[in-house]
Amino acid sequence: MTETTLDAAGRPLAAETSTRAAPAGYWRGVARRLRYDYVTLLFIALIAAIALAAIFAPLIAPFDPYKSSMIYRLKPIGYRGFLLGTDELGRDMLSRLTYGGRSSLMMGLTPVILATAIGGSLGLVAGYLGGWVNALIMRTMDVFYAFPSVLLAVAISGTLGGGVVNGLIALTLVFIPPLCRVAEGATTQIRDRDFVEAARASGASATSIIFYHVLRNVSAPVLIYASSLISVSILLAAGLSFLGLGVEPPTADWGLMLSTLRQSIYVQPLICALPGLAIFIVSLSFNLVSDGLRQAMDVRS
Template sequence: MITENTGQLSNPVILNKEEKEDSRFKEFSRRFLKNRPAFLALILLGIIVISTIMAPIIAPYDPYEGEITNRLQVIGAEGHILGTDEQGRDILSRILYGGQLSLLAGIVPVLIAGLIGGSLGVMAGYFGGMINTIIMRTLDIFYAFPAILLAIGISAALGQGIDNIIIAISIVFIPPVARIAESAVKEVREEEFIEAARTTGAKNFSIIRYHILMNIFSRVFVYCTTQISISLVLASGLSFLGLGVSPPTAEWGVMLNNLKEQIFINPLVTVIPGLFIFISALTINLVADGFRDALEIKQ
């Protein structure tokens, strides 16, 4: 079997990294596709995301220009499929433009919280001891407040604007992400391959990169995807309460707030932004569930 003692093989196999990644991805997508609801949700979510991104091209009207003579049109009115609002602006166009901000406010805080909370959790879990106590107990302070109250408090302090919503929600999401990451790291740290890596003299950084992160990634990732829908609802909620995006900016929460005035005149139109918030949140949850199942994470 062993041909020479130089550490070379007579016929070294070509190590194709892409092929390796490919097979893992294939396995993942095969399992995901088997999950019908998640797959359909992904398609629906994809349609929503793509159409909001393409809003400037596909939106039939300017979202900020309305004809006051044409206000409060019902669903299916001529030229305005989803009707018009109290200023005569086309609701479909506003939904498409508003989705950009709403979805952004759903995803960006989770990304930020995933990065910051994830790193804090990994440090706390890996180093343990004093570092763990300092990080985790500090984050526990945030748990003392209900999430929505904390978000309201922070955004009230920071003032209006989409950037402040994102900051506020990110802060709300950092502690739970850190907690998930910390408990996952603590579990992985007990495995013998970590000890084995330490006996080879590996540096902490490499152990974290190759042994810890790779093993906790899917758990933290799946948790984060489930948080996107909550973040989206939270952001819309803040805007609805007047703490986030200010009118006339198109954003689903703001639109819901504006349209609530006409609930007795035109109830179906009122519901539209809420419906979009609901569908987006639902599809995101279904897709996240699909990810979790496809990655075989026990909960």
């Protein structure tokens, strides 16, 4: 493609050569770059498949996940129509894994989405306003930072008591500080750039600058970081239910299944590993997709 630079009066100056095509909007560009990233696409498809299976679990699961049977306890993979065998109460593993995806994905996504909204906004405000507002917000976050995230999740959900909702609240609280810090760091960097100054010089208000200029630049690092937290959230939720906090039996949940099956590890090691494998695949997928997003969201690539 040949392009032309014009001089001030609009006359063509000289021909330049370039291989670039005219870019479309930002998100269209992200989609275009993703289209050639087959690894990321594959794992997006995998996550979508798992999510669909979880949503349509009643249609897919061959058996009732809560129907136990003393006869069919801990049967091996492929035993009499139990494609993935049965657990210690004789419930069908495939059905339980399919249903378990519902709980695990919800425990993975909800806290991250909530924490992104809350932590991200706090970080944006702290970063843009600076001064004592920044000090107040960021020092509060530092207090949370002083504890390891697992310990914090256990402590909060221990205080609140068991149950799904309390588990979600605990995880959300755990993820707010790191997200807030990422948003604040990115905002501080953007705030000092000349284009923000130029926007102020053209009479724009702080809200307009935050929403039009800052958010656009901060959203990428925050979203990328958030997507990498999903796997952490699934693992933490699994850890909570393993400890008897968060999701309670007999709900089908990967973490909980891992916890209850551990006693049978010498009888059916393969079956005991299945919920762990599910957690591993999902968290790995989210991590890889997060890496892919990082590349796709960079306008320069």
